[in-house]
Amino acid sequence: MASLAMALFMVATACSTPTEPAQRVDIATSNKQILLTNHTGSPIFTAVFGRILLTVVDWTPCVDQSRCELLDAGGTRAVPYPGVFDGVPETEAVVFWWHATRDIDGTLRPDSIRATVVRL
Numbered sequence: 001m002a003s004l005a006m007a008l009f010m011v012a013t014a015c016s017t018p019t020e021p022a023q024r025v026d027i028a029t030s031n032k033q034i035l036l037t038n039h040t041g042s043p044i045f046t047a048v049f050g051r052i053l054l055t056v057v058d059w060t061p062c063v064d065q066s067r068c069e070l071l072d073a074g075g076t077r078a079v080p081y082p083g084v085f086d087g088v089p090e091t092e093a094v095v096f097w098w099h100a101t102r103d104i105d106g107t108l109r110p111d112s113i114r115a116t117v118v119r120l
Helices: 002-015
Strands: 025-030 033-038 044-050 076-080 092-098 100-102 108-110 114-119
Touching: 025 092, 025 114, 033 044, 033 092, 044 076
Parallel strands: none
Antiparallel strands: 025 033, 033 076, 044 092, 092 114, 100 108
């Protein structure tokens, strides 16, 4: 029985795909802007919200290049700081990013949504 378990383990690990290389988006602040730099090797979509505003926003990640701007691999984008929401200045922002992937039927959808809180 132990040899069967070992054989199944060896088959399973031999068929597994290698892990994806580290994917990173650098996030920095400068001159009242949030700087996003894409080090993932492929284009990404992003969304940035003030943390207070995010408590009431109902948003959906976009994968339509005609409506949502892509950040190319190796590219950097500056996003203005969120302003004031409901009379309260935003002191933090939440940066979301994701890749567009194709389903088996060819439909584009977001992959994992990553989020980072940024102090402003």
